[in-house]
Amino acid sequence: MQIHYDTQTAQLLVRLDGEIDHHSSNRLRSEVDAAVYAHLPQTLIFDFRDVSFMDSSGIGLIMGRYKILHPLGGEIILQNPSAHIARVLRLAGMERLASIRVREEVVQ
Amino acid sequence: MKVLNEFKCVFPAQSANEGLARAALSAFLIPADPTAQELADLRTVISEAVTNAIVHGYRGSEGNVSLCLRMLPERVIYIRVSDKGCGIPDVARAMEPLYTSAPEEERAGLGFAIMQTFTDSLHVRSSEGAGTVLTMRRRLGGQPDD
Incomplete structure (x- = not known):
């Protein structure tokens, strides 16, 4: 996982990777929260480009960060989910809490 | 019902074994050649x-989780996950969407909703103090060759 904060835009970009399940989410949560509380970003972007698997533990991760940022006026963007992760996000109704940006198709 | 193939394993209720269970399922499904979405x-x-x-069966206490995978006729995959936890x-x-008995774990309460959506049938047998047995079936697309 890589975390990058852009001071100009007040955006915190979290590039998740690997498999997000109950086992991995505890560590992800503490690392993301350390950055969230350090910067209190206007926008928190979760990038799923390198995530190969996600179950409802990932939904818990997103919902928990939403509960922190929403009262402060912050927003969450979920970008580049695979088809499978997009299905899980839709099933959980995440479009009500966050903007979902599906990867644009690359024209060869 | 005729069982074409079967895999059983028992592992301790440790979160690292969640990935092990997924890997076992993936390997079991290889001969059935599921689509990427089915997998x-x-x-x-x-x-x-x-x-x-x-998380909910053992709540941090020690115990074992039993997994049974079966390939049934007509490309039906049978999955049984059982524990001897609190029930x-x-x-x-528990099956209501968003209900969770472990909010402190930041569980979304979507486990059963996902299991119901992604399978054809889900059966739950549970008794307090004795444990829970989840049984699920999902028929894969494509032609059966049995």
Whole structure:
């Protein structure tokens, strides 16, 4: 996982990777929260480009960060989910809490 | 019903074994050549079921999770995940979307909703103090060659 904060835009970009399940989410949560509380970003972007698997533990991760940022006026963007992760996000109704940006198709 | 293939294993209720259960399922499904979506759906389902056993069944106490995978005729995949944990006092309530008995764990309460959506059938048998057995079936697309 890589975390990058852009001071100009007040955006915190979290590039998740690997498999997000109950086992991995505890560590992800503490690392993301350390950055969230350090910067209190206007926008928190979760990038799923390198995530190969996600179950409802990932939904818990997103919902928990939403509960922190929403009262402060912050927003969450979920970008580049695979088809499978997009299905899980839709099933959980995440479009009500966050903007979902599906990867644009690359024209060869 | 005739069982074409079967795989059983028992592992301790440790979160690292959630990935092990997914890997076992993926390997078991290779001969059936599922689509990418079918594979992703079933990996998610087993992940939810095993996580439920670990988080809600045992709640941090020691115990074993049993997994049974079967290939049945007509390309039906059978998945059974059982624990001997605390059991579910009210199964109907536990299956309501967003209900969770472990909010402190930041569980989304979507495990059963995902299991129901990504399978054709889900059966829950649970008794307080004795444990829980989840049984799920999903028919894969494509032509049966049995």
